[in-house]
Amino acid sequence: MKKKEKIALITVLVILFSIATFNYFRNQKLYSKLDGVSNGKITNFYSVAMSLFKIEHNYTVEGVLYKGELSVDPDFKCDDGTEGCVGKLFDVKYLKSDPSISRIQLGKYKKYQTEVDLR
Numbered sequence: 001m002k003k004k005e006k007i008a009l010i011t012v013l014v015i016l017f018s019i020a021t022f023n024y025f026r027n028q029k030l031y032s033k034l035d036g037v038s039n040g041k042i043t044n045f046y047s048v049a050m051s052l053f054k055i056e057h058n059y060t061v062e063g064v065l066y067k068g069e070l071s072v073d074p075d076f077k078c079d080d081g082t083e084g085c086v087g088k089l090f091d092v093k094y095l096k097s098d099p100s101i102s103r104i105q106l107g108k109y110k111k112y113q114t115e116v117d118l119r
Helices: 003-031 107-112
Strands: 036-049 052-061 064-072 089-095 098-104
Touching (some): 036 064, 036 098, 052 089, 052 098
Antiparallel strands (some): 036 052, 036 089, 052 064, 089 098
16 A cells, blocks of 8 residues: 555544544533433344344334434343343433433443443
């Protein structure tokens, strides 16, 4: 690889990393302002990649159904053995000004959450 190609590749990687970092911290700031709570139900537990799993959940705010997702450990199970706690209810915190911005509250199962939460 030529020197110019290496510099271009490094530049692109730095830009992508910077954008990802900015978005991450912007989202963390939003998550710290979640001021509403609703009941949510985990509807799906699935593999995205070899060791990356996600849960999907639904919650309702003022009659409108919203969906969210969260990255979790592949070993995530409820105490009764239900993989991904599918069908179980949890609190969902959301932003009142935009209820589509939310975070499911896994409570005692938070240790299975793999997305970093800086709050």
